[in-house]
Amino acid sequence: MDHVIRSNQPGHTTIGLTAVVVAVTEEDPRVLVARRMTHDLATPAQAGTGDRAFDSPETLPFGPFEPTHHRTLELGLRQWVEDQSGLDLRYVEQLYTFGSQYRDPRELAGGPRVVSVAYLALTQESPLAGSGEAQWRPWYSYLPWEDWRSGRPPVIDTVIRPALTHWIDEAPNLRTRHERKERVAICFGSEAGFDMVRSLDRYELLYSAGLALEAIRDAHIMAQAHGLPPEPPPPETLAAARALGDPMALDNRRILASALGRLRGKLDYRPVVFDLLPPEFTLFRLQRVVEALSGIDVHKQNFRRTVMAAELVEPTGHIEASGRGRPAETYRFRRDVMQEKHDVGISLSAPRLGG
Amino acid sequence: MDHVIRSNQPGHTTIGLTAVVVAVTEEDPRVLVARRMTHDLATPAQAGTGDRAFDSPETLPFGPFEPTHHRTLELGLRQWVEDQSGLDLRYVEQLYTFGSQYRDPRELAGGPRVVSVAYLALTQESPLAGSGEAQWRPWYSYLPWEDWRSGRPPVIDTVIRPALTHWIDEAPNLRTRHERKERVAICFGSEAGFDMVRSLDRYELLYSAGLALEAIRDAHIMAQAHGLPPEPPPPETLAAARALGDPMALDNRRILASALGRLRGKLDYRPVVFDLLPPEFTLFRLQRVVEALSGIDVHKQNFRRTVMAAELVEPTGHIEASGRGRPAETYRFRRDVMQEKHDVGISLSAPRLGG
DNA sequence: CACAATATGCTCAGATTGAGCATAACGCCT
DNA sequence: AGGCGTTATGCTCAATCTGAGCATATTGTG
Incomplete structure (x- = not known):
């Protein structure tokens, strides 16, 4: 399968497929994750940090798109997910295509730009076949602020709000300050105005504010790539980020957040x-x-x-x-x-x- | 720019960006099209048919994705559309990624699979800069059955319904017949149940039923590629297809239909x-x-x-x-x-x- | 100055929605 | 057996929203 990811010249692209496979057991929504990166796409392990963001983050199932075998993108996704997991995907919908620079950090070392087409797939939870690499994980463990089933999650007021207020205050100028204030108001505003569908906006805000471990990881990687000394985040920020759910590899938590939002939106009319x-x-x-x-x-x-x-x-x-x-x-x-x-x-x- | 579309080995992919740029003048929604294919991606001209589907179909603006210049997919799209047209894109949203086999027919001759990330962009109509290849076209001229502003479009009852009824009747078996009936009911059912958001479903149904000139074109191309004699469509079907709006190159009318649906859906809540x-x-x-x-x-x-x-x-x-x-x-x-x-x-x- | 055309304000009945009360049918305990 | 907690199911009611129409205001035109 590696023949697809063979180019190493800068300016080259590679297309992959990422799956957000969802099931619900009793009352717990779960998502299928792999412990190790498929095709070794993990961030380079950074020993000694003791952080899951660096050491062994979970990843969404990922596979290359193979035009010789796959008539369409969706069929390609269905095929390899069903082959590898033994699951019967009941509903598959294209989510979004991610293609930002350095979303795979190996691009810094001359690797190709990895464009990934993300899919949402629904199934019934069932025992997983295959190598045992894959497993079901409760998806609110990655996005704990999204679960309002027992009322407003405490983490919003104990961790998120204070950290975001601090982030607003340290804005370099008035304009940025106003922008930040506005984003915070939209995403984590009043109780009444919390729009369950905007989970992606909320994750992206937390990432921007450095409150996702992935943001800290990425800053670290970028600093290293530019030969700069990695600037450690303030301890409060790091602590807050640690309290805000488990991180995932690459931009996978962003993909998960967008899947959640899409699924919530779909509930209304399909x-x-x-x-x-x-x-x-x-x-x-x-x-x-x-x-x-x-x-x-x-x-x-x-x-x-x-x-x-x-x-x-x-x-x-x-x-x-x-x-x-x-x-x-x-x-x-x-x-x-x-x-x-x-x-x-x-x-x-x-x-x-x-x- | 051609360095991106250079690979000619089968099994290779190429990533492009397609833009659906929309503006509204007075009461007419318009879309930006190019007369000729960018990068000569047109279907091979087939002389003598006298059909715009074959001779010079209009295309949506298309450009290659260049990872060396474009930090993100969206920025890439913004950049070349604004550079080439001089327009100020006010809103840009990713629509869908298309990657079906033979969506660029040159794949049949060993060309790469062209995966295209489609974007919806909104702007104010203004005179177009550049080479004069691009122009504004009323978008209901491509999808005439979607315009209900003066009541139910007559074309639905005079052309679409009879042709679809015929399509149902010629189903090879009862199961297919039932499926076809169901799709027709969903897409062109009762007056009350016409859901303006499902424009993509409707186009895809018409395509399946051979009522889009593109479907006839594609059947033609596929037959030729397999060395079969091209089977001409029944004259009624061809006439119906001709009456159902202007065709576009490749799958561009499908992309347009999906843009229309997305935009209509967005109206409700943004x-x-x-x-x-x-x-x-x-x-x-x-x-x-x-x-x-x-x-x-x-x-x-x-x-x-x-x-x-x-x-x-x-x-x-x-x-x-x-x-x-x-x-x-x-x-x-x-x-x-x-x-x-x-x-x-x-x-x-x-x-x-x-x- | 009547009249056509457009803008703007108001009313009202029917449908939808949010929230609560009431009753039914079970297991479990005494 | 009978009381009690628990879950299922049925019904009511007020507040709000929605679709549709009537009425009036302000302009240009014949």
């Missing part, structure tokens, strides 16, 4: 949840999955009403005795609604407190 | 219209632009109410005497709303009759 569920499910199970993805709790009775009114599901006639409490009826997704209706989806509003 | 307007405008002018993009007429008084309630604009105090009728007050966009509000946009519903 029935994507059903690709994460077994054929039969209770309405509450459905609700839990929606909450897991959207990151917020919804009003149970109204959720029911919306789903029923949309005629997205039909009762199977079966009853699921789950343990304590009244047993629930099970439902199945009506694949044919796509034909009749158009705006089929489950709309949500801003986060609410409690449940 | 204030993108203002990037197509001068700094001061009347509310009716704003309405005309929204209608031009969304393809449907809106209720004047309610549109006003929505815009005012969202506090998207503020009065300038000026009055525009446009000719007959009461002169209108002019407004300007409040850039700062982005900071306060989140769901800023102009939401629309399904198409309605009259105006």
